[in-house]
Amino acid sequence: MDNNRVIIFDTTLRDGEQSPGASMNLEEKVKIALLLEEMGVDVIEAGFPIASTGDFEAVQAVAKVVKNSTIAGLARATKGDIERCAEAVKLAPRHRIHTFISTSPLHMKHKLQMEPERVLEKVRESVAFARNLVEDVEWSAEDGSRTEHDFLCRCVEAAIDAGARTINIPDTVGYAVPDEYAALIAMLVNRVPNMDKAILSVHCHNDLGLAVANSLAAIATGARQIECTINGLGERAGNAAMEEIVMALRTRHDLMPFTTGIKTENITRASRLVSAITGFVVQPNKAIVGKNAFAHESGIHQDGMLKCAQTYEIMTPESVGLNRSSLVMGKHSGRAAFKDKLKQMGYDLGDNAIEDAFARFKDVADRKKEVFDEDIIALVDEAVFRDNERIRFRGLEVLCGTRHNPPKAELELEIDGELKSVKSVGDGPVDAIFNAIKALCPHEARLQLYQVHAVTQGTDAQAEVTVRLEEDGKTVNGQGADTDTMVASARAYVKALNKLLTKRQKSAPDAVTP
Ligand SMILES: CC(=O)SCCNC(=O)CCNC(=O)[C@H](O)C(C)(C)COP(=O)(O)OP(=O)(O)OC[C@H]1O[C@@H](n2cnc3c(N)ncnc32)[C@H](O)[C@@H]1OP(=O)(O)O
Numbered sequence: 001m002d003n004n005r006v007i008i009f010d011t012t013l014r015d016g017e018q019s020p021g022a023s024m025n026l027e028e029k030v031k032i033a034l035l036l037e038e039m040g041v042d043v044i045e046a047g048f049p050i051a052s053t054g055d056f057e058a059v060q061a062v063a064k065v066v067k068n069s070t071i072a073g074l075a076r077a078t079k080g081d082i083e084r085c086a087e088a089v090k091l092a093p094r095h096r097i098h099t100f101i102s103t104s105p106l107h108m109k110h111k112l113q114m115e116p117e118r119v120l121e122k123v124r125e126s127v128a129f130a131r132n133l134v135e136d137v138e139w140s141a142e143d144g145s146r147t148e149h150d151f152l153c154r155c156v157e158a159a160i161d162a163g164a165r166t167i168n169i170p171d172t173v174g175y176a177v178p179d180e181y182a183a184l185i186a187m188l189v190n191r192v193p194n195m196d197k198a199i200l201s202v203h204c205h206n207d208l209g210l211a212v213a214n215s216l217a218a219i220a221t222g223a224r225q226i227e228c229t230i231n232g233l234g235e236r237a238g239n240a241a242m243e244e245i246v247m248a249l250r251t252r253h254d255l256m257p258f259t260t261g262i263k264t265e266n267i268t269r270a271s272r273l274v275s276a277i278t279g280f281v282v283q284p285n286k287a288i289v290g291k292n293a294f295a296h297e298s299g300i301h302q303d304g305m306l307k308c309a310q311t312y313e314i315m316t317p318e319s320v321g322l323n324r325s326s327l328v329m330g331k332h333s334g335r336a337a338f339k340d341k342l343k344q345m346g347y348d349l350g351d352n353a354i355e356d357a358f359a360r361f362k363d364v365a366d367r368k369k370e371v372f373d374e375d376i377i378a379l380v381d382e383a384v385f386r387d388n389e390r391i392r393f394r395g396l397e398v399l400c401g402t403r404h405n406p407p408k409a410e411l412e413l414e415i416d417g418e419l420k421s422v423k424s425v426g427d428g429p430v431d432a433i434f435n436a437i438k439a440l441c442p443h444e445a446r447l448q449l450y451q452v453h454a455v456t457q458g459t460d461a462q463a464e465v466t467v468r469l470e471e472d473g474k475t476v477n478g479q480g481a482d483t484d485t486m487v488a489s490a491r492a493y494v495k496a497l498n499k500l501l502t503k504r505q506k507s508a509p510d511a512v513t514p
């Protein structure tokens with residue numbers, strides 16, 4: 001194998017499943033394994049066969065269907081674990097036993113309660129036993145990053161002598177920092193005499209948020225297998241995230257000239273599948289696969305993106321299997337993104353209408369977390385229509401509730417360029433508003449329909465109000481949108497009235513008083 005090729009060992013189905021609450025059933029494990037195989041994962045650790053009958057059967061099931069990736073199973077340094085593991089993984093054309101034992105003073109003394117020399121013997125025995133059952137054996141020094149160097153070197157040498165092809169040095173508790181971990185790998189390369197007979201592997205946990213950084217640092221000094229999981233799932237704070245490692249290597253090939261066999265276009269699919277199956281939601285700002293990883297909300301960034309995507313994206317969304325980046329419309333968006341959005345939505349507006357719609361958009365965005373396409377449609381339609389209005393809504397204050405009976409409305413309208421205001425009461429706040437409109441613009445039209453619905457979701461949704469008026473057999477509808485339902489109601493009524501005036505003007509050009 002090319003010396004710069006890094007083997008990707010995915011342990012989503014084993015260490016990933018060790019996340020509290022992330023258990024997966026047999027069918028789910030098979031589904032994930034098939035996708036990992038499709039995306040080019042070299043080794044899939046499918047489970048810990050001795051753990052339970054379910055785990056054993058799941059490893060068997062994965063081993064039966066996966067043809068191209070090597071299927072590994074985990075086993076402690078005991079004959080029982082190793083035999084059970086072999087029985088399960090051997091169903092796969094390419095299979096591996098991954099056996100481990102702790103080598104740090106703390107683990108040996110308190111957890112295993114074994115003397116170091118006994119642990120060393122166990123290393124020899126377990127690897128040799130596994131090698132009698134299968135060709136491909138990986139040995140891990142659990143808590144390797146907190147192990148004394150001399151002892152670690154002796155264990156690694158013994159494991160290789162006993163037949164291990166891969167030597168894994170886990171940072172089991174996520175304690176290492178990049179320089180230190182890289183130096184540990186370099187130390188093994190330099191000091192273990194038979195190190196060239198095995199592949200050095202790293203397995204980093206994320207307790208200090210350094211799992212990916214440590215893994216990458218270790219490749220620079222000699223590691224050629226990285227153990228990782230989709231979405232960084234795993235025990236406690238998780239394992240190194242595969243998508244981050246693979247994309248870091250791909251994106252910064254200039255600094256890290258290493259390759260993997262991963263078809264990165266499958267990354268988003270894999271992330272979503274694992275998230276859906278485990279119920280572990282991916283945080284929005286998660287690198288590579290978070291909802292916001294390719295989303296831009298601020299105007300300056302959106303403007304940059306529209307001019308040249310590389311201004312704010314260091315990899316393409318397509319490279320991880322996303323259709324495109326998204327320019328999210330919100331309070332930080334600017335005119336460039338707004339115009340682009342309008343164009344995408346099929347609007348062809350003049351500069352004035354765009355400015356007017358943009359001002360309204362900023363107003364809505366100030367009150368809402370995210371402005372959806374439907375919000376924009378509602379406010380643009382409103383802005384376009386307003387160009388022809390004779391009556392313009394200018395302001396509204398409503399007093400209602402148990403302390404204000406009857407409800408009162410104070411309304412300001414601009415009628416043919418003149419600002420007018422009035423106070424009115426009504427049976428309810430909407431009735432008070434409509435009475436105020438009638439007081440400023442006397443008319444005989446009858447209200448036929450008043451309807452409210454939320455255009456978007458949430459309590460901060462835009463309300464869209466429809467008002468239908470009828471006069472002399474002519475019917476008009478007016479719609480108003482606003483996050484304030486009362487304001488939307490006033491706008492809807494005024495809009496209907498404007499339409500009525502237009503109709504009146506068409507049928508009797510001389511009788512057009514509002
Ligand atoms: C760092 C890691 O991720 S290691 C993998 C962790 N994953 C798991 O533990 C998930 C699966 N585990 C299980 O289902 C269970 O723990 C089993 C089936 C493996 C063992 O269950 P039990 O026999 O009830 O043992 P229990 O879990 O209570 O304790 C673990 C025993 O294994 C011993 N042990 C731990 N690691 C090793 C090892 N690598 N080699 C040999 N023995 C070991 C412990 O010293 C302890 O032995 P003791 O019972 O003599 O004190």
Ligand SMILES: CC(C)C(=O)C(=O)O
Pocket residue numbers: 015074100140141142143168170171172173203205
């Ligand atoms: C079993 C080993 C590889 C492990 O998961 C760890 O040390 O974190």
Ligand SMILES: [Mg+2]
Pocket residue numbers: 015170172203205235
């Ligand atoms: Mg682990």
